Amino acid sequence: MSDVALRMEHVYKKFRKGESFNSLRDLIPALTGKMFRQQELSQKDKREFWALRDISFEVKRGEALGIIGHNGAGKSTILKILSRIMKPTKGNMAVNGRLSALIEVSAGFHQDLTGRENIFLNGTILGMTKREIECKLDQIIAFSGIEEFIDTPVKRYSSGMHARLGFSVAAHIDPDVLIVDEVLSVGDYVFQQKCLDRMREVISNGAAVLFVSHNLKSVAEFCHRSLLLERGQMVTIGPTQEVISSYLKRSQSAHLRSTESNSVVISKVTVRNAVGECLRFQSGERAWIDIELTAHQRCSKLSVSLYVTDEQYQSIFDTSTERLGHGNFTLEAGEVFTCTFELQLNLANGIFHPSILVYRYDTQTEYDRWAPAATIHMNSDEDVRGVANCFPQVIRQEIRTTSDGNLAAIAREPSVTEITVQTDVATDPRWD
Amino acid sequence: MREELRELYKYRELLYMITYRDIKVRYKQSIMGFMWAILMPILIVVSGIVVRYAYALAAHRELQMADIASVAVKSLPWAFLVSSIRFGCNSLILSNRDLVTKIYFPKEIFPLAAALSSLFDFAVASGALVVFLAVAQIRVSLSLLWVPVLLLTLIALASGIGMVVAAGSLFFRDVKYIVEVLLTFGIFFTPVFYDVRMFGDKGKWLLLNPVAPLLEGLSACITRQQPPDLSWFGYSLGFSVVALLGGYVFFKHLEPAFAESI
Numbered sequence: 001m002s003d004v005a006l007r008m009e010h011v012y013k014k015f016r017k018g019e020s021f022n023s024l025r026d027l028i029p030a031l032t033g034k035m036f037r038q039q040e041l042s043q044k045d046k047r048e049f050w051a052l053r054d055i056s057f058e059v060k061r062g063e064a065l066g067i068i069g070h071n072g073a074g075k076s077t078i079l080k081i082l083s084r085i086m087k088p089t090k091g092n093m094a095v096n097g098r099l100s101a102l103i104e105v106s107a108g109f110h111q112d113l114t115g116r117e118n119i120f121l122n123g124t125i126l127g128m129t130k131r132e133i134e135c136k137l138d139q140i141i142a143f144s145g146i147e148e149f150i151d152t153p154v155k156r157y158s159s160g161m162h163a164r165l166g167f168s169v170a171a172h173i174d175p176d177v178l179i180v181d182e183v184l185s186v187g188d189y190v191f192q193q194k195c196l197d198r199m200r201e202v203i204s205n206g207a208a209v210l211f212v213s214h215n216l217k218s219v220a221e222f223c224h225r226s227l228l229l230e231r232g233q234m235v236t237i238g239p240t241q242e243v244i245s246s247y248l249k250r251s252q253s254a255h256l257r258s259t260e261s262n263s264v265v266i267s268k269v270t271v272r273n274a275v276g277e278c279l280r281f282q283s284g285e286r287a288w289i290d291i292e293l294t295a296h297q298r299c300s301k302l303s304v305s306l307y308v309t310d311e312q313y314q315s316i317f318d319t320s321t322e323r324l325g326h327g328n329f330t331l332e333a334g335e336v337f338t339c340t341f342e343l344q345l346n347l348a349n350g351i352f353h354p355s356i357l358v359y360r361y362d363t364q365t366e367y368d369r370w371a372p373a374a375t376i377h378m379n380s381d382e383d384v385r386g387v388a389n390c391f392p393q394v395i396r397q398e399i400r401t402t403s404d405g406n407l408a409a410i411a412r413e414p415s416v417t418e419i420t421v422q423t424d425v426a427t428d429p430r431w432d
Numbered sequence: 433m434r435e436e437l438r439e440l441y442k443y444r445e446l447l448y449m450i451t452y453r454d455i456k457v458r459y460k461q462s463i464m465g466f467m468w469a470i471l472m473p474i475l476i477v478v479s480g481i482v483v484r485y486a487y488a489l490a491a492h493r494e495l496q497m498a499d500i501a502s503v504a505v506k507s508l509p510w511a512f513l514v515s516s517i518r519f520g521c522n523s524l525i526l527s528n529r530d531l532v533t534k535i536y537f538p539k540e541i542f543p544l545a546a547a548l549s550s551l552f553d554f555a556v557a558s559g560a561l562v563v564f565l566a567v568a569q570i571r572v573s574l575s576l577l578w579v580p581v582l583l584l585t586l587i588a589l590a591s592g593i594g595m596v597v598a599a600g601s602l603f604f605r606d607v608k609y610i611v612e613v614l615l616t617f618g619i620f621f622t623p624v625f626y627d628v629r630m631f632g633d634k635g636k637w638l639l640l641n642p643v644a645p646l647l648e649g650l651s652a653c654i655t656r657q658q659p660p661d662l663s664w665f666g667y668s669l670g671f672s673v674v675a676l677l678g679g680y681v682f683f684k685h686l687e688p689a690f691a692e693s694i
Contacts, residue, residue: 015692020607022440022693023605023606024604024605024606024607024610025606027604062645083535083536084536085533085534085535085691086688086691086692087688087689100529101535101536103534103535107530107535108530108531109455110457112456112457112460113453113456113457117453117456120447120449121450121453124445124446125446125449125531125535125537127537129445130445130449141576234461250662274617326443328638
């Protein structure tokens, strides 16, 4: 029983849409008006909507639960209810022990105070005692990596420094329950890794973590289980990989589509592997993308472009039928064009978005674009970071001492390590 | 309510930190530094002296040192009350908006910190007042023991009103302006520039203003070495306790809706 750190039972949350009376000047006439004629109740009902409906889950100590869903699915509302900023309309929730939330970590900062003063201020706001902060002050400053500017007013900080300092303070609370919301999107890569390491440490210390992010990669990395929300309702809860797949499948239909004119439209895009339609691939696997275009007017010199973006929608790969040597084509009204791209997905772990664009190749006029046309989830056996997988292998690693018995040299430089990492494409059976 | 008070106690360091922040920021930003704490009371005292001088002229008598001392003694607590209510009123909607919507802790800390930081200004100004009173050769007497009692009552009243207006202004944006108007004109309904005695029998109507017996009491025990009028003090004390507890209950009752209403 006591190993449950966090529990929500049939939680509902209702919000009111539209404007409510926010001044006495409006309220008083409204109240007097109400006394004389009865307002229709149905009008009031229309303005209400349920931000959360029947949410139940629990998180045990040492466990991380991911919450994924589109914007407006109710993720933040769940966090706000758990951190007691909002009260649920119905239902119960219980938190066992000290809860700390990494939501807007620099909310407590005051612009005119120095970094050091803000550490104390923000620390106490987040529930630490002054003594605790004093003990951890050096650690916090070191973690933030802005030692030089710690006695400068925070208003002179860049937004990155702001966030780093905020996160450093928040990261040094020893919580029983930790709520993380999108804070990892700040800071550079090194700092993000630092934060992730710190979160791992918190989990291994036996805290429960609730992790909300659009970054499916880090959710997959962190959370054993995840919860998928859609319009305030729970869709699934279970092992993260399965939840992510079902999320990707569901979001397929919601993909953006921009059409300049409807003379040629992309009518269908399917991503498949050798067996059939598929959105999860093993790194190095082949994928086929079937594209169907429908012309409503005669269009000439057409070309289909395929590009792949990473999770942050940065393009990492780009090609087209024209560039691949297939020339351009012309469609008459009513004609349907199909083509298939074959790709070898040498991609690292993570989420990628293939996107399709139809354009006239000489004038670069865009006819239709599906961006993204799909979302695929890559899995790789190698622990590689970044976007590409070059299938690396360490084929030689040795340590040797340069000069035999020269102590002075050793004292200066105890050992010279030479590690040769070679990416040998030829030896990998997956390359042929 | 016991549960809530316990939680407030748990967060006492935060109350201290927010108060510290408010004071620090106020003094850091102003060129005048500590003069800031004295400027406002000095303005009130000077205008009080002008008004008193007009009374004296109308009554064909000299302006006495005791009159000036009385104005000074009453101006400082009034300045404290005004500033703690004003800062309290803005404490949720202006200064700490982000904290209200994003992080959980007992929010009454904000209006309370506003009262405490105003109390700090009051303490600084009081230092100057003590020097002035010494120069004016006001006698020290046992009746000064009443001063802390009267001040505590005033602090309770200021905190109570502060919590009510803080919560009120969060829900209704015109509360802020109403409070501002009341604070501006309140000085005419409160015996700061004048004494209740000047009104004779009708003075009791003025004493219905719960601030009035406190200011009159302070003036009595500092400048005239007399204890305050006990029954009127009892009235103010009762009013202040009700304001403090009622304000707290009111604030706590509305608090869960703060984040979504701001």
